[in-house]
Amino acid sequence: MRRIDLTSAGFLLLEKRETPMHVGGVNLFTLPDGADEQEFLTALRTQLRDCRDFRKPFGDYVVTGKTGLYWEKDEHIDMDYHVRHSALPSPGRYRELFSLASRLHTTLLDRTRPLWEMHIIEGLQDRQFAVYSKIHHAAIDGVGAMHITQAMCTEEPSAPLGYAPYSQEAYEAYKQERFGGATSTAAPNKRDMRNVLEALKQQYDSGMNLATAMRRFGLAFVGRSGNLAVPWHNVPKTSINTRVSGARRFVAQTFAFERVKNICKSMDATVNDVVLAMCAGALRRYLLSRDELPRHSLKAMAPVSLREEGDVDSSNAVGFITADMATNIYDPEKRLRTIQQSMRAGKDLLRELSPAEAALFMQLTQLPALLTS
Template sequence: MKKLSLVDKGFLVSETKDTPMHVAGISLYTLPEGANEQEFLHSLAETLRTPETLLSPFGDRLRTGRMGLAGATHWEPDPELDMDYHVRHSALPKPGRYRELFNLVSRLHSTLLDRSRPLWEMHLIEGLQDRQFAVYTKTHHAAVDGARSIHISRSMLSSNPNHIMTESPLSLQSWERYKSALTMGKPPEYGHGDLRNVSDMLKSSFDSSSNILRAVKGFAGAWSGEGELSLPHLKVPRSSLNTPINSSRRFVAQSWPFARIRAMGKALGGTFNDAVLAMCAGALRQYLQTHAELPDDSLKAMVPVSLRQESDLESGNAVATISADLATNIADPAERFRTIRASVQAGKQYFSEMTPSEVEMVSLIMQAPALLLMPMGLISQLPPYNVTISNVPGIRETMYWNGAKLTGSYPLSIVTDGMAMNITLVTNADKVDFGIIACRRSVPQVQRLIDYMELALSELEEAAGLVSAKPEPKAPKKRRAPAKPKVKAEQKAEIKPKAKLKTKAKPKTKAKPKTKAKPKTNPTHAKK
């Protein structure tokens, strides 16, 4: 049996009907050439349902003592495991667009997982256009974090389109083979971002008491207005993003080229993660402006940070958080980018001399007010952040599942009272796949955020000098305007003969003067 950590139990304690605490992903695949969709998906489902021994937590259920979650809580093997319950086969209504897929995923993500069973579900979804199918998988956050879920996904896939997996990708045997490949020097290619790699700079040689004291001093300094450090509940404005929520969700997704976002961040003197935050900040600013509710103070984002060591593949959660100032009160995109970068650097510096356990402890201390406010129903009055923006390192090569090409990998995370939107992104081959989940009631028309993100990216590219200035798109109109006089001037000689043709072609116009000949009689009528 494996004992749950305080962080793991925190996701169980804070879960309600309106705030499910599971993370999920929707993966898009293209069928192999010549494959029959129903037969192919049936084969995948059968393989998934027949493991010899399941990888944890897929075969484990919760076990608590007399004190419930307040006491010791463990994962234990489920003696009544029903794989038909966990692996499901669904079909989309016609015409099978992404709209129908996202509507289905929104409903699936709104419901709680059954705590009497292992806390996960997988849905194989057929009926998409262009010979695509989708796989929606959700797992309770008490069991996995984003980094481990990527490892689990990677163990199911192969870079060889001809590779066929004959055993369940959820099996312990498949997982052990994947770990062996890592130890033999064949790790998957993951993106390496500064925000998720804070653990590389954390040093375990420092005395905990001195580091905690330094953290408390930094905490006090931030509240007094010193430096760039942003903290939970500190100058966090209220908006529609920070209202009580219900269980209904709305999910939208979009992809952008990885190289495009990275080039923008580099040109502005920052990292890929800075670029992502600036892109989201610009979109949120436009969204709130459109709804006439942009606050005077800047929005603050909770940015999860992985503390997982590269060799650690088994931990459920190894996460801390940075509070990032999104500078949504700044109109200039370049200045907004610089403010975001300074805020993130201050947050990283704050944790830089702590061990992973110290970072986790300080993060829990920072979240303590929220844990008190949430059961009192006051979290939307004093929100710790406005939105969550999470960058999960993904797979940086083209992958296949039994010959089906992975074409998209869109994450879905958690929204809570007071934080009604969550933006999570995953790097996938040469793309960045964004998944946006929000409370349908609190954040209306969330699908427009996709357009605003493209607009924000274009503005940042222009500020960085990567694209032409805005006046250029108006050039075609300027060319068409003077074109007419030039044509008339050049073809004056041709106009005369054409005019004769026109006069011949218009006998009716000559007939009109005959009718107008009557005005000769008009004067006589006038004399009379």
């Protein structure tokens, strides 16, 4: 058995029917020229189901021990359960695809099995097919998911990889191609850890940096830390701030990425800044249409990667910044500037810490949410 680190365990402990803690993605593909759809998809399904040697933790399920949660190898993994093949009803539009993805994403993953599913979906128009993947956040974060997506794909339609994306073979090949085989792990060594405070005392010897970060974080709760935002300070009540059910709805919208990049260049902004500003503008228009735009701005949790360069081993190396969405600002440019300032303040706070310190800081600041859930 392998101990599940505190950040990953938090996603398991916080999960309930109303707040599933898995992540999912839909990828669209076009069949190669001349390929028979049924033969191609059958071969793809067989390739995915033939995997036997899994990279960690995709061959493991969660067990509870005396001192925490652990990954345990599944000796009898049922690949027919994890790799599924579905067909859309006619006419096979994106509407039917999104409806199916919504239904698949609503259900919780089975804790008695490895925490992932992959669905091959046929029946789309224009010789397309889709792959919907569903993985528990305890097993993967956003950057890790991108590594897996890149490992499972090839740019040559006539040269398939020949191995499953969750296999050890895919992991080793991708690591060698991308990083020359050398990787580092951002996860701190917790072999002697009974709780976070003991780890802070025995392993990091970084009390001054962490104490400074915690003090600034605490001052933000009472509005005395500049542009740094926190989740529970001046949060307005709207129809959005309410209890949710376990149902999920998947929709998609296409934007010209060249326009986004042009805004980034002219405003010295990141893509994340611009996307947050787009969301903020949409939220503002929606709340105005309902005559309930609040005086205080809405807040949003924005994930940030704490993963070190070359680290493809960690399940989770992620932290969170509370972004001020500036929904109470009319001018779009000023709104974007306010979002930028909020994001930079959060990043500056983490930048002062080492990766290990930043991971521990995130664990400490997330404990209140974990304990009150």
